Structures are given as C-alpha cells and as structure tokens.
Amino acid sequence: MEESKKRHIVKTITWRCIATLTTFLLALLFFRDDTEAVEKATGVAVAEFFIKMLLYYLHERAWYNSNFGLNDRKRKRS
Numbered sequence: 001m002e003e004s005k006k007r008h009i010v011k012t013i014t015w016r017c018i019a020t021l022t023t024f025l026l027a028l029l030f031f032r033d034d035t036e037a038v039e040k041a042t043g044v045a046v047a048e049f050f051i052k053m054l055l056y057y058l059h060e061r062a063w064y065n066s067n068f069g070l071n072d073r074k075r076k077r078s
Helices: 003-030 037-064
Strands: none
Touching: 003 037
C-alpha cells in the first residue's frame, strides 16, 4: 500500500475518533440529568461511528465517480 493511502486511512480513522468523541460529549451533555446518561451517550456515539463511516464511504465513492469541477480527468472506474 502506498504511503499516501496509509496516511489517508489513518487520518480518516483519527478524525472519526475525534468526531465520535465530540458526539459522545454532546450526548452526555444533553442527557446529563438522566441516570443512564453515560449508557445513552455511548449508544449514540457507537451508532454514529458506524453510520457516519458508511455515509462517508458512500460520499467518497460518489465524488470519485463524478467529474464535477475537473477539467480533464482520465481514470479507470472501479
């Protein structure tokens, strides 16, 4: 695997962790008066982690298959 691909994968994972931690903290804040706040915030964060990873992948595939904003792009479709 090329160095840039590894770098993109690591950047994607680290960003997803930062974003999920942010979601967890926000959910914890919203549920703060609930006795099950940590459990609920964890559930939201776990669901968000996987759902947004899938949505990000689909978004990237759509942009990969688009020529929007590109002048001359030659590539093979996968």
